[in-house]
Amino acid sequence: MGKTKPLPPAGVPARVPPRYKELVEQWGPPVGVEEARTRRWGQLVAAAEDGTVTLIAMDTTASLGYPTWAALAPLDKVADPGRCPVWPLSSAKPKLADVVLAATHFPDGAPQILTRHRRPVVALVAALTLVDLPPDGERIDVDAFLREGGTITLEYDYGHPGSTTPDGDLDQEPIPERYIAFAKEADGSEIGEGEGDSVAEALLRLWRPPAQLYSNEPPFDPWGAPRPDIDLPESTVRF
Numbered sequence: 581m582g583k584t585k586p587l588p589p590a591g592v593p594a595r596v597p598p599r600y601k602e603l604v605e606q607w608g609p610p611v612g613v614e615e616a617r618t619r620r621w622g623q624l625v626a627a628a629e630d631g632t633v634t635l636i637a638m639d640t641t642a643s644l645g646y647p648t649w650a651a652l653a654p655l656d657k658v659a660d661p662g663r664c665p666v667w668p669l670s671s672a673k674p675k676l677a678d679v680v681l682a683a684t685h686f687p688d689g690a691p692q693i694l695t696r697h698r699r700p701v702v703a704l705v706a707a708l709t710l711v712d713l714p715p716d717g718e719r720i721d722v723d724a725f726l727r728e729g730g731t732i733t734l735e736y737d738y739g740h741p742g743s744t745t746p747d748g749d750l751d752q753e754p755i756p757e758r759y760i761a762f763a764k765e766a767d768g769s770e771i772g773e774g775e776g777d778s779v780a781e782a783l784l785r786l787w788r789p790p791a792q793l794y795s796n797e798p799p800f801d802p803w804g805a806p807r808p809d810i811d812l813p814e815s816t817v818r819f
Contacts, residue, residue, distance in 0.1 A: 600649055603635060603707055610635035610649060617676040625669060625694070628652045628702035635707055638680055649707035650680040657710060658691045658703045659722065659784035666693045669701070679704055691780075709776075714787035720763050720772050722783055729766035732786070734759060734779060761786050 596604050604610070616624055616636050624634045633653045640648045655661055665682065672679050672694050683692045684706040692704040713719075722732065742754035759782040763772045774786035 597647060597649075599711070600635070600707060602711055603649075603651070607633045607635055607651075610637035612636075613638045613677050613680060616652070617673055621673050621676075624652050625702055628654055633657070633710065636676075636680060636704075638677060648680060648684050650683050650704050651707045651710055653703050653705055653710065655693075655700055655703055657705060657713075657784070658693070659780040659782075661691065661693050661700055661703060663780075664691045664693045664703070666695055666700070668698075669694050669696050672704070709781055709784070713785060714774075718787045718789070720774075720786045720788055722786065725763060730771075731764045731766075732783070733762045733764070734782065735762070736760075737775075758782075763788075 596609075600610075611620065611624070611634065613636060616634070627634060631654050633651050636650045636652060638648045638650075651657075658664065667675075667679060672692070679692050681689075683689050683704045689706055691706075691709075693700050694702050694704060726732065737755075737758050737760055739757040740752065740755040743751045745751045756777075758775045758777065759779050760775045761773060761779075761782040762770060763786055764770050772786055772788040774782050774784070776782040776785050
C-alpha cells in the first residue's frame with residue numbers, strides 16, 4: 581500500500597504555490613487562519629516579537645482565484661509602520677481573516693500593525709513583500725541612517741511595456757513600473773539602493789551591498805606590465 585500523505589492544516593492549499601516556495605524554504609510551512617487564531621495566537625505573536633516570521637495561509641482560491649498568504653512578522657519587516665493601520669492584539673485575533681485580507685488585498689493592501697497596550701509589537705504583512713529581502717545585516721536602517729546625516733532620494737521608474745519585432749518575436753522584455761530608493765552618505769557617496777512596487781517596499785529593500793562586491797584594484801590587463809610585487813621566473817618572456 582502506498583503511503584498516505586498528511587493533510588495540510590485547514591484552510592491551507594494542498595500545494596505550495598510557486599511564488600511562495602522561497603518563503604516556505606526559509607520560514608517553514610504556513611499555518612491556517614483558524615489554527616493561528618484559535619490555538620496558537622499567543623505563541624505566534626511571541627515568536628514574531630523574538631524575530632521569527634510565521635506564514636499564515638488562507639485558501640481563497642474559490643473566491644479570488646488564488647490563495648492568500650500573509651506573514652506575522654517583526655516590526656523591522658515594515659518600512660514605515662507609523663503610517664499603517666493599527667489593531668490591538670485582542671481585536672485582531674477574532675477578526676484575523678479580515679486582518680489578513682486588509683494586509684494582502686491587491687492593489688491597496690497595507691501592513692497591519694498589531695499593538696499591546698497601545699505599543700506596536702508585531703506586524704501582519706503580505707507574504708510576498710518578504711521575498712528577496714536583503715539579509716538583516718546588510719539592510720540600511722532608514723531612521724538611523726537619516727539621523728547620522730545620510731540622504732535618501734526616491735525615483736519612480738515608469739518601466740517599459742516591452743516590444744516585438746515585425747515578425748512577432750520578442751524584441752525587449754517588459755520592465756515593470758517601480759520605485760527606487762538611493763542612500764547617500766553625508767559626503768555624497770552612494771552606498772546602497774532598493775526598489776519595490778511602492779515607496780514603503782523600496783525603503784524596506786534598501787540595502788548596503790557586501791564589501792566583497794567591490795574592489796579598489798584596477799581591472800586585470802593580460803598585456804600590461806607585470807605587477808612589481810610579483811617575482812617572475814627567469815624563463816618568463818617579457819613584452
